[in-house]
Amino acid sequence: MQKPVYFDNAATTFPKPPAVYRAAEQAILYAGGNPGRGGHILSRRAGAAVYHARETAAAMFQAQPENVVFTQNCTHALNLAIHGVLHQGDHVILSSLEHNSVARPIAALAEAGIIRYSIAPVSDNDEETVAAFRARIQPQTRAIISTVASNVTGQCLPIREIGTLCRAHSLIFIADGAQGCGILPLNMQEHGINLLCTAGHKGLYGIMGTGMLISDGSVSLSPLMQGGTGSLSMSLRQPDFLPDALEAGTLNVPGIAALDAGMQWVMQHNPIQIRAKESALCTQLIAFLNRLPDAVVYRKPNAEYVPVVSFTLGNESADDTAARLASHGFCLRAGFQCAPLAHESLGTTQGTVRFSPSILNTPEQVAQLCRILRS
Numbered sequence: 001m002q003k004p005v006y007f008d009n010a011a012t013t014f015p016k017p018p019a020v021y022r023a024a025e026q027a028i029l030y031a032g033g034n035p036g037r038g039g040h041i042l043s044r045r046a047g048a049a050v051y052h053a054r055e056t057a058a059a060m061f062q063a064q065p066e067n068v069v070f071t072q073n074c075t076h077a078l079n080l081a082i083h084g085v086l087h088q089g090d091h092v093i094l095s096s097l098e099h100n101s102v103a104r105p106i107a108a109l110a111e112a113g114i115i116r117y118s119i120a121p122v123s124d125n126d127e128e129t130v131a132a133f134r135a136r137i138q139p140q141t142r143a144i145i146s147t148v149a150s151n152v153t154g155q156c157l158p159i160r161e162i163g164t165l166c167r168a169h170s171l172i173f174i175a176d177g178a179q180g181c182g183i184l185p186l187n188m189q190e191h192g193i194n195l196l197c198t199a200g201h202k203g204l205y206g207i208m209g210t211g212m213l214i215s216d217g218s219v220s221l222s223p224l225m226q227g228g229t230g231s232l233s234m235s236l237r238q239p240d241f242l243p244d245a246l247e248a249g250t251l252n253v254p255g256i257a258a259l260d261a262g263m264q265w266v267m268q269h270n271p272i273q274i275r276a277k278e279s280a281l282c283t284q285l286i287a288f289l290n291r292l293p294d295a296v297v298y299r300k301p302n303a304e305y306v307p308v309v310s311f312t313l314g315n316e317s318a319d320d321t322a323a324r325l326a327s328h329g330f331c332l333r334a335g336f337q338c339a340p341l342a343h344e345s346l347g348t349t350q351g352t353v354r355f356s357p358s359i360l361n362t363p364e365q366v367a368q369l370c371r372i373l374r375s
Contacts, residue, residue: 005365006331010151010179010308010356012201012208016262020205023261027254034250036230046253053260054243057212060263061196062187067215069243070256074178075101077197077213080246081174082106082145084221085195086115090142093133095157096121097150097342102176106145116140119341122150124300126158134165143172148180152342152352153298154282154308156184163192172219178202182266183275183306194219203274204266206259209252215242223248274359278307281357281366285309288370298346310352313373318351325353328372 006014027049033042035050054065071077078101086092086109094102096119109115120132133144144166149156159175166173174195180186181196182203188196193216200210215221226238227248239245266274286309289295294314299305313321322334335351336343343351357366 024258027257071211074199124303205262
């Protein structure tokens with residue numbers, strides 16, 4: 001059986017750096033206690049591993065370690081942020097490129113009559129995009145939610161400018177960094193992000209079952225869950241301080257240790273250099289697709305992109321194209337990528353094929369993919 005060639009890194013990166021696998025194994029073997037739940041050596045080792053990962057994330061995104069909350073994934077983090085800050089009568093603005101991890105909880109709150117929301121269309125002109133957000137601000141607006149980069153096309157949003165807009169109007173800025181963290185040099189302070197939500201298993205090269213909500217410390221968050229935290233154990237009230245307020249229950253210590261190793265690996269390799277190599281692979285594919293008369297590449301000429309390419313081939317459905325590639329061992333994502341708002345914006349009623357390389361892919365692998373597409 002031929003070895004698969006993996007180009008679905010926007011869903012989850014694969015393979016992981018060897019240090020990530022080792023970190024998970026070491027945590028299972030030598031830090032098997034419950035962090036914060038005892039004074040014995042295994043509990044202390046687990047607690048130390050978790051805190052070290054908080055320090056790594058804080059250094060990477062310019063936050064304080066105690067404001068790093070570990071979650072199951074980015075969807076979990078976004079739900080903590082959304083349900084934690086929005087209240088009866090609030091209004092929220094989101095971009096037209098949001099993933100369902102934002103769109104669905106917002107729609108559910110609106111259907112329940114708790115909040116109202118507006119959608120700001122994203123242009124290939126950053127000034128127009130920011131103006132669209134600004135035009136939708138109302139007296140009841142409490143927050144703006146924006147993806148850092150689209151998971152469908154990779155289009156980057158003007159995060160710094162949106163952060164400035166939020167500060168000017170005293171709005172909470174929630175950023176979905178699932179497709180940007182590890183690729184873009186995100187700085188919460190410089191970009192004006194109050195709550196950064198991200199996956200641990202994508203551009204940070206951790207394993208599945210990990211994510212983070214990182215706060216700048218200025219926002220009070222109501223917990224989505226209550227339970228054991230290892231702190232204030234005699235109180236029936238959930239602690240009101242981070243990270244304990246949002247970390248009810250036992251943490252995924254092996255996953256967090258692996259995420260720590262992944263973040264360190266990314267910082268050693270430099271997100272700017274990682275993006276440059278991955279973008280070169282995207283450019284290689286786009287150059288080939290542009291030579292095919294029936295291929296459509298969903299990119300705007302003036303927009304900025306992370307290393308993701310969405311495309312279709314003539315009358316062949318996206319699902320059929322991906323299935324044909326899969327039969328030759330190539331792993332790409334087809335369909336709507338859990339982002340109906342983005343596909344409505346693109347007008348892609350049948351979905352797209354998504355190519356998303358990692359730094360561990362090679363130009364030779366892209367050339368092989370192009371040969372199959374040509375056939």
